[in-house]
Amino acid sequence: MGSTTPAIRGGTAGREDTRRRGAVVAALMLAMALAALDSTVVSTAVPQIVGDLGGFSVFSWLFSGYLLAVTVTLPVYGKLSDTFGRKPVLVAGAAVFLLGSLLCAGAWNMAALIAFRIVQGLGGGALQGTVQTLAADLYPLAERPKIQSKLSTVWAVSAVAGPGLGGVLATYADWRWIFLINLPIGAAALWLIVRHLHEPEREKAREALETEQTGKPGGTESTARARVDWAGALAVFACGGVLLTALVQGGVAWPWLSAPSLTLFGAGLALAGVVVVVERRAAQPIIPGWVWRRRTIAAVNLALGALGLLMVAPSVFLPTYAQSVLGLAPVAAGFVLSVWTLSWPVSAAFSQHIYRRIGFRDTALLGIGLATLILCAFPFLPYPGSWWQPTLLMLLLGGALGLFQLPLIVGVQSTVGWSERGTTTASVLFCRQTGQTVGASLFGAVANAVLAAHLGGAGDLDSVTRALDAGRAPEATRRAIADAVHAVYLGAAGAAALAFLVLLVVAPRRFPVRQE
Numbered sequence: 001m002g003s004t005t006p007a008i009r010g011g012t013a014g015r016e017d018t019r020r021r022g023a024v025v026a027a028l029m030l031a032m033a034l035a036a037l038d039s040t041v042v043s044t045a046v047p048q049i050v051g052d053l054g055g056f057s058v059f060s061w062l063f064s065g066y067l068l069a070v071t072v073t074l075p076v077y078g079k080l081s082d083t084f085g086r087k088p089v090l091v092a093g094a095a096v097f098l099l100g101s102l103l104c105a106g107a108w109n110m111a112a113l114i115a116f117r118i119v120q121g122l123g124g125g126a127l128q129g130t131v132q133t134l135a136a137d138l139y140p141l142a143e144r145p146k147i148q149s150k151l152s153t154v155w156a157v158s159a160v161a162g163p164g165l166g167g168v169l170a171t172y173a174d175w176r177w178i179f180l181i182n183l184p185i186g187a188a189a190l191w192l193i194v195r196h197l198h199e200p201e202r203e204k205a206r207e208a209l210e211t212e213q214t215g216k217p218g219g220t221e222s223t224a225r226a227r228v229d230w231a232g233a234l235a236v237f238a239c240g241g242v243l244l245t246a247l248v249q250g251g252v253a254w255p256w257l258s259a260p261s262l263t264l265f266g267a268g269l270a271l272a273g274v275v276v277v278v279e280r281r282a283a284q285p286i287i288p289g290w291v292w293r294r295r296t297i298a299a300v301n302l303a304l305g306a307l308g309l310l311m312v313a314p315s316v317f318l319p320t321y322a323q324s325v326l327g328l329a330p331v332a333a334g335f336v337l338s339v340w341t342l343s344w345p346v347s348a349a350f351s352q353h354i355y356r357r358i359g360f361r362d363t364a365l366l367g368i369g370l371a372t373l374i375l376c377a378f379p380f381l382p383y384p385g386s387w388w389q390p391t392l393l394m395l396l397l398g399g400a401l402g403l404f405q406l407p408l409i410v411g412v413q414s415t416v417g418w419s420e421r422g423t424t425t426a427s428v429l430f431c432r433q434t435g436q437t438v439g440a441s442l443f444g445a446v447a448n449a450v451l452a453a454h455l456g457g458a459g460d461l462d463s464v465t466r467a468l469d470a471g472r473a474p475e476a477t478r479r480a481i482a483d484a485v486h487a488v489y490l491g492a493a494g495a496a497a498l499a500f501l502v503l504l505v506v507a508p509r510r511f512p513v514r515q516e
Contacts, residue, residue, distance in 0.1 A: 020196045021138055025147060027192035028131045030185055031094060032154045035127045038066065038120070040162025041178045045170035052175065055110025064248045065114050069121025070128060071433040072240035076233045077126045078133070078426025079286045082419050083228060085199045086134045089422075093126020094190050101182040129426040134197075136413040136421055141513065144410050145352040152345035152406070159341040163334060232286040235275045243268035244434070247441045256445070290420075291427045299507035300412040301431040303364070306499035307405060308435025310375065312443050313485075313492035314340065314394060321485040325384050325478055336391045340398030347402030352410075354403065360411030361507045367403030368500045374400060375493035379486035383479065404499075411511045439495070446491055447484040454480035 042049075042062060050056045081089040100120030107113035135147040169177045246264035254260045279285040292298050314337060322333035347367075355363040374397045381389050409428065416424045455477065 023192050023196040024134070024138060025150065027189045027196070028134060028147075029150060029154050030189035030192070031090065031127050032131050032151050033158060034094075034097060034182055034186055034189070035070075035124050035131075036155045036158035037162045037165070038124065038182075040158060041166035041169075044163045044166035045175040045178050048170040048175040049113070050110075053107065053110045053113060058110060058114065060252070061114045062117050064245075065118045066121040066124065067433070067437065068241055068244050068248065069118045070124045071244060071430060071437065072237050073122055073125030074129050074426045074430040074433065075236055075287050075423075077129045078422040078424075079233075079284070080228070081130050081133055081422035081426075083284070086130050086137065086422065087193065087197050087199050089126055090130040090134065090193060091190060093123045093130060094186055094193075095123070096120075097123030097127060098183055098186040098190075099123070101179040101186070104179040105176040129422070129429055132409070132429065133413075133422045133425045136410075136425070137418065141410070141414050144413070145349060145406065148406050148410060149345055149349035152348050152402070156341035156345050160338045227284050229279070229282040229284055229286050232275070232278045232282050235271065235278045236286050239268060239271035239275050242271055244437050247437050250441055251445055251448070287427070288423065291423065294415075295506055295508055296415050296511050297412055297424055297427065299502055300408045301427055302502045302506065303368070303408060303499040304405065304428050305431035305435035306495045306502070307368075307401070308432040308437075309439035309442070310371070310492040310495040310499075311401075312436055312439030313375070313488045314397065316440060317443065317447065317485045317488050318390065318394070320481065322387070322390065325482045325485075326387055326390075327384070328387060332387065336387060336394060339391055340394040340401070343395050343398035344402040347399040348406040349402075351403050351406050355407045355411070359509065360407045360511045361503055361509055363407040364404050364411075365500060365503055367400050367405075367407075368496050368503070370400035371397055371404060372493050372496040372500060375489050375496055378489040383482055411513070414513045415511055417514060435495075439492075443488045443491055446487050450484040450487045451480050454483060 046059055046062070049062070050059055077089055077093065097120055100116050100118075100123055103116035103119060104113055107116055131151070135151060136144060139147050166178050169175065169181070242264055246261055246268060249264075250256050250261045275287070279287055279289075290297075291301070318337050319330075319333045322328045322336045323330065326333075326336075328336065351363055351367075354366070358366075374393055378390070378393055381393075409425075412424060412428060413421055
């Protein structure tokens with residue numbers, strides 16, 4: 001596979017190669033920072049945006065529209081990167097993201113801003129998937145944790161710094177600067193990628209791959225023209241967009257059993273059938289069947305889908321718990337949540353010392369087993385309790401999930417060759433993103449049901465929280481919120497236990513790592 005691995009060229013000396021690879025890694029970190037900072041920066045500027053543009057009733061689509069666009073494009077970009085190479089996909093995706101940022105900065109009303117956020121998301125899908133794929137291309141297995149821990153650190157710093165940066169820009173400058181600031185960062189990343197990343201010619205790469213897989217020289221007929229399954233891409237995009245819209249808006253914009261929900265779910269299922277038919281007939285499908293036929297990839301997809309599900313509990317509901325039950329200010333509540341972003345990259349970097357001894361699967365089992373116990377411990381916190389108790393649990397949870405996620409990503413990327421790595425990485429990220437969408441809908445319904453049971457069917461979590469902020473809610477309401485969040489954490493523990501079971505039953509004990 002030597003001829004199919006991206007090369008950092010430009011000199012015969014190893015020192016020059018290392019310098020160029022360092023420049024590409026810096027570009028990847030900048031590109032990842034664009035995607036990681038996006039939602040956290042925007043969230044704190046919502047009051048200023050709504051005050052300027054109006055549209056309070058639909059502002060949630062600033063986040064939902066972006067998330068939908070990122071999620072449904074991940075499989076498409078993964079396949080394109082395997083077909084045409086990582087560099088053109090990353091450059092095109094970054095350009096679309098920056099175009100969307102520029103358009104967002106010039107938005108004249110909320111509808112325009114939402115539309116331009118979707119444009120941003122169309123580029124953001126390329127950033128997330130291709131950066132993770134290139135990280136595996138650039139480093140051999142023994143060194144891959146280095147780049148993954150750096151990318152994890154980017155996410156951690158973004159989670160902590162993003163809200164503060166957004167607040168500062170919205171307060172002392174203008175909310176439009178939260179989008180304009182993307183332009184110099186993205187331009188620097190693009191310049192480094194264009195200048196320092198060099199990949200082999202696609203035709204030679206395919207010939208080398210075919211020779212490796214079949215033992216016969218690759219023929220020019222099979223490599224002369226790359227075929228893209230555009231019909232499959234359109235079907236995947238439509239199916240994902242409809243189903244994810246149903247999940248995001250169900251129980252929020254309309255009841256779950258209402259006509260809009262039933263119509264969207266029915267249309268989504270019909271489109272899923274279309275995807276199956278189109279992909280089975282395609283010569284080079286966007287979502288190939290081997291993604292689910294191979295035990296290792298299928299197990300990692302399901303396990304990280306469960307990770308996306310359980311991550312919703314702390315990231316969405318813990319700030320409400322910290323403010324409403326513990327009585328913390330918003331900044332302090334954000335600190336309680338952010339501590340897991342400190343322990344996560346540290347344990348992820350440390351995980352290599354464990355999986356080299358006991359393997360990828362068993363390391364991930366250790367991490368998700370610990371996470372299950374930690375999530376189960378949350379409902380046993382005293383009421384109302386002290387701030388350090390959930391903070392300690394979040395610190396431990398971040399450490400456990402670092403042991404869980406990174407070995408799975410590094411391990412599954414190491415089981416495939418260059419021409420399948422983009423598709424594999426995209427499928428993993430797609431499942432995690434989908435898990436988060438499902439988790440937001442599912443746990444939102446759980447929290448509202450618990451509140452309804454405690455408060456006689458009055459209100460949901462959002463309305464009750466606003467009442468608390470206005471100082472109108474009695475002590476019984478605070479207890480109801482505590483019980484609702486406890487129920488959500490138990491649901492998250494169930495998702496963690498499901499991930500443990502999937503890895504134990506479906507995943508092979510030793511991942512079939514390819515020789516490099």
